Amino acid sequence: MGRYVTRRLLQMIPVFAGATLLIFLMVNVMGDPVAGLCGERECDPATAARLRAEFGLDKPVWQQYLTYMGNVFTGDFGTAFNGQPVIELMADAFPVTIRLTLVAILFEIVIGVGLGMLTGLRRGRPVDTGVLLATLVVIAVPTFVTGLLLQLLLGVKWGWIRPSVSAEAPLDELIVPGLVLAAVSLAYVTRLTRTSIAENRRADYVRTAIAKGLPRRRVMTHHLLRNSLIPVVTFIGADVGALMGGAIVTERIFNIHGVGYQLYQGILRQNTQTVVGFVTVLVLVFLLVNLLVDLLYAVLDPRIRYA
Amino acid sequence: MRGAAHVTRAACAAAVVLAAGACGGGAPAGGPDGIVTSSWGDPQNPLEPANTNEVQGGKVLDMIFRGLKRYDPRTGEAQDMLAERIDTDDSVNFTVTVKSGWTFSDGEPVTAKSFVDAWNYGAHLENNQRNAYFFGYIKGYDQVHPASGRPTAQTMSGLKVTGERTFTVELAQKFSTWPETLGYAAFAPLPSSFFSDRDAWLARPVGNGPYAVDSYTRGARMSLRRWDGYPGDDKARNGGVDLRVYTDSNTAYTDLTAGHLDLVDDVPAAQLRNVRADLGDRYINAPAGIIQTLAFPYYDPDWNKPGQEKVRRGLSMAINRQQITETIFQRTRTPAKDWTSPVLGPDGGYDEGLCGVDCTYDPARARKLIAEGGGIPGGRFRITYNADTGSHRQWVDAVCNSVNNALGDDRACVGNPVGTFADYRNQITQAKMSGPFRAGWQMDYPLIQNFLQPLYYTNASSNDGEWSNGTFDRLVDQANAETDPAKAIETFKRAEGVVRDQMAAIPLWYQNGSAGYSERISNVSLNQFSVPVYEEITVG
Numbered sequence: 001m002g003r004y005v006t007r008r009l010l011q012m013i014p015v016f017a018g019a020t021l022l023i024f025l026m027v028n029v030m031g032d033p034v035a036g037l038c039g040e041r042e043c044d045p046a047t048a049a050r051l052r053a054e055f056g057l058d059k060p061v062w063q064q065y066l067t068y069m070g071n072v073f074t075g076d077f078g079t080a081f082n083g084q085p086v087i088e089l090m091a092d093a094f095p096v097t098i099r100l101t102l103v104a105i106l107f108e109i110v111i112g113v114g115l116g117m118l119t120g121l122r123r124g125r126p127v128d129t130g131v132l133l134a135t136l137v138v139i140a141v142p143t144f145v146t147g148l149l150l151q152l153l154l155g156v157k158w159g160w161i162r163p164s165v166s167a168e169a170p171l172d173e174l175i176v177p178g179l180v181l182a183a184v185s186l187a188y189v190t191r192l193t194r195t196s197i198a199e200n201r202r203a204d205y206v207r208t209a210i211a212k213g214l215p216r217r218r219v220m221t222h223h224l225l226r227n228s229l230i231p232v233v234t235f236i237g238a239d240v241g242a243l244m245g246g247a248i249v250t251e252r253i254f255n256i257h258g259v260g261y262q263l264y265q266g267i268l269r270q271n272t273q274t275v276v277g278f279v280t281v282l283v284l285v286f287l288l289v290n291l292l293v294d295l296l297y298a299v300l301d302p303r304i305r306y307a
Numbered sequence: 308m309r310g311a312a313h314v315t316r317a318a319c320a321a322a323v324v325l326a327a328g329a330c331g332g333g334a335p336a337g338g339p340d341g342i343v344t345s346s347w348g349d350p351q352n353p354l355e356p357a358n359t360n361e362v363q364g365g366k367v368l369d370m371i372f373r374g375l376k377r378y379d380p381r382t383g384e385a386q387d388m389l390a391e392r393i394d395t396d397d398s399v400n401f402t403v404t405v406k407s408g409w410t411f412s413d414g415e416p417v418t419a420k421s422f423v424d425a426w427n428y429g430a431h432l433e434n435n436q437r438n439a440y441f442f443g444y445i446k447g448y449d450q451v452h453p454a455s456g457r458p459t460a461q462t463m464s465g466l467k468v469t470g471e472r473t474f475t476v477e478l479a480q481k482f483s484t485w486p487e488t489l490g491y492a493a494f495a496p497l498p499s500s501f502f503s504d505r506d507a508w509l510a511r512p513v514g515n516g517p518y519a520v521d522s523y524t525r526g527a528r529m530s531l532r533r534w535d536g537y538p539g540d541d542k543a544r545n546g547g548v549d550l551r552v553y554t555d556s557n558t559a560y561t562d563l564t565a566g567h568l569d570l571v572d573d574v575p576a577a578q579l580r581n582v583r584a585d586l587g588d589r590y591i592n593a594p595a596g597i598i599q600t601l602a603f604p605y606y607d608p609d610w611n612k613p614g615q616e617k618v619r620r621g622l623s624m625a626i627n628r629q630q631i632t633e634t635i636f637q638r639t640r641t642p643a644k645d646w647t648s649p650v651l652g653p654d655g656g657y658d659e660g661l662c663g664v665d666c667t668y669d670p671a672r673a674r675k676l677i678a679e680g681g682g683i684p685g686g687r688f689r690i691t692y693n694a695d696t697g698s699h700r701q702w703v704d705a706v707c708n709s710v711n712n713a714l715g716d717d718r719a720c721v722g723n724p725v726g727t728f729a730d731y732r733n734q735i736t737q738a739k740m741s742g743p744f745r746a747g748w749q750m751d752y753p754l755i756q757n758f759l760q761p762l763y764y765t766n767a768s769s770n771d772g773e774w775s776n777g778t779f780d781r782l783v784d785q786a787n788a789e790t791d792p793a794k795a796i797e798t799f800k801r802a803e804g805v806v807r808d809q810m811a812a813i814p815l816w817y818q819n820g821s822a823g824y825s826e827r828i829s830n831v832s833l834n835q836f837s838v839p840v841y842e843e844i845t846v847g
Binding site: 030031032033035036037038039040041042043044045046047049050051054081082083084089092151152155156159162163164167251252253254255256257261264265267268269270 | 349350351352353360361432433435436437439440452453454455509524525526527528551552553554555557558559561562564565566567695696726727728729730731732733734735736746747748749761768769771
């Protein structure tokens with residue numbers, strides 16, 4: 001187990017370097033960010049040159065990349081154009097997005113797995129058909145439509161929530177945005193759990209467990225659900241990264257100052273330091289979560305063992 | 308909606324209990340101490356007077372600073388603020404006397420030195436101030452801000468403190484209307500705390516305006532409170548302003564309609580259709596000093612042939628400005644009739660008869676003129692614009708449609724979107740434009756000079772198309788040297804006539820500022836820079 005984890009951690013290094021290099025190149029291809037810093041007019045050449053030097057933009061790209069990576073290992077993610085260190089932006093943005101992601105994941109687990117079990121056990125009944133239709137609708141409607149609709153109905157028409165989230169983004173304000181963010185994945189989790197449960201219900205070990213005279217509840221949770229959750233855990237695990245990175249739309253609609261907002265601003269202002277910094281951290285999150293998912297397999301299914 | 312308000316309040320009350328202050332702003336107090344909540348955008352650069360070149364940062368500077376001059380929010384006229392007198396005999400040497408009794412909100416008196424130090428700081432190359440060129444008229448600017456190489460001086464030789472409240476300015480050239488440029492935020496005074504601990508100052512700026520910064524969380528919000536020690540006669544009539552950063556103007560608008568925000572100063576284009584129904588007369592649509600034009604790449608020989616001004620005039624006549632401003636912009640733009648802005652007023656140089664037939668939709672004459680001028684280079688052209696902000700795509704497509712219809716060739720004109728503003732500016736500065744491109748100009752100060760010189764003078768800072776005309780340059784020089792302001796404006800208008808005859812750029816429309824506000828506040832207006840006049844707003 002220890003060796004497996006070490007190997008996986010070591011594998012992260014080339015992935016990490018490759019991903020950051022790609023992002024670095026992509027942002028750099030777009031040209032000189034200083035051009036956009038002075039509004040509709042051209043920066044005077046002397047000031048532009050000084051700004052370029054300040055942000056290290058006057059050096060060749062490979063050198064910029066090496067300097068950048070060198071700094072990253074000492075915890076220095078550079079400075080955004082408004083003079084704020086990127087690490088400060090991260091300290092503000094990540095907790096908010098992590099909270100939002102947690103709310104979303106919680107919805108996926110509670111509602112998604114719950115509905116999945118319900119429909120899986122009642123296959124073909126009206127409940128099943130109803131939920132099936134509902135998930136189809138949720139998957140088909142884009143996130144920004146769901147978001148704007150809920151915002152309009154709950155926030156403006158009925159006044160149940162505030163249409164925008166305040167800067168501190170406390171948990172209770174994140175419930176609706178979290179639901180919007182989770183919506184599509186939630187539908188997938190429902191479908192995935194349903195199929196998995198329906199399949200395993202007729203498996204030999206379930207029949208054996210029932211034949212042994214185990215209480216129905218125990219059969220459901222310890223035998224059926226535990227085995228059916230393996231694909232679901234994979235999906236939710238991979239979804240953590242996707243949710244954090246994909247929150248741009250949701251965060252914009254509800255005015256949440258999280259990772260999506262900073263990334264969006266960074267891209268608009270072509271701020272290499274911000275974009276690369278945030279993406280770097282997102283890549284790390286993605287890799288770590290994937291490792292965690294792989295380790296969870298062994299817990300859920302003792303047949304899977306890592307040498 | 309009335310019923311909804313009750314539910315809102317109940318929900319808010321519940322939320323307050325749950326999360327202590329989740330409804331923001333606390334109890335909405337009315338009266339003279341009421342707090343106005345307003346939408347805001349994250350300033351692009353650090354908040355320093357000479358480093359702020361966009362509206363969001365400028366909004367704050369307008370609240371916490373007062374300079375020598377101030378532009379009247381209604382007429383745009385430059386009036387003395389901290390300046391007691393600005394004297395000159397020759398339009399080159401100016402003596403400035405600062406009024407007594409003014410202090411910064413930390414108690415430090417505003418003196419001649421506060422201005423001279425701030426200007427020297429703003430001009431110096433090593434301080435990386437984006438607006439340094441504003442000090443370019445002052446003698447000695449070349450030494451502190453050389454076009455290349457290192458500065459050879461720390462201060463500008465043209466600035467001298469001659470007393471506690473007096474200083475002299477020597478310009479490098481004659482510039483009769485120079486004092487009227489001093490209302491711009493870059494010319495604000497700075498307290499000594501700025502120079503002793505700049506980081507602390509940036510974290511919580513200290514100025515001399517009607518408001519003082521109470522707290523500032525970068526990227527999220529700024530709380531400004533009325534400064535009771537403010538000596539000016541434009542004291543704040545409310546208790547303060549809370550600026551909240553919104554990532555999307557649509558969300559700010561939604562918050563306004565739901566009653567969680569008092570003021571938005573940027574009604575999103577998508578909401579213009581509903582805004583009358585939503586807000587009634589609490590919607591402001593007022594002219595601002597912004598003009599949109601189509602510029603041409605004169606560095607491209609194809610677009611700079613003799614006699615081609617006929618093609619440009621023809622293209623101008625092929626654009627149905629009236630229709631586009633009405634259908635796409637819902638009258639938040641006004642078809643342009645000259646190259647300046649109506650906010651200048653007729654006395655300031657605005658002339659609605661200047662462009663005349665050249666700016667009037669006339670497809671038949673357009674076709675004729677373009678043919679006479681040798682046709683569009685290459686038979687078709689593309690209009691380059693940035694697609695990330697400002698709903699530019701819609702109007703560029705509309706302009707192209709209009710031109711194509713007029714020419715009877717549905718492939719004559721197409722849009723050429725560029726992903727981000729930074730990349731768009733990048734292509735412009737590298738002179739990569741292959742055809743007409745979008746150009747917008749927001750005035751720095753309400754002077755006709757500001758609409759002409761930076762845009763059309765040879766090698767000027769914003770002459771992106773690199774248009775060059777000897778007659779125009781000569782007239783601008785002449786106008787700047789004119790000591791009588793009325794004659795100066797007359798000469799500038801003659802220079803503008805040259806721009807028209809050559810159709811250096813096609814004027815499209817003047818842009819209005821638009822704002823909406825809640826029932827809680829009144830006396831809301833926008834100044835010529837489309838920034839709300841915050842200190843006049845009353846609550847309750």
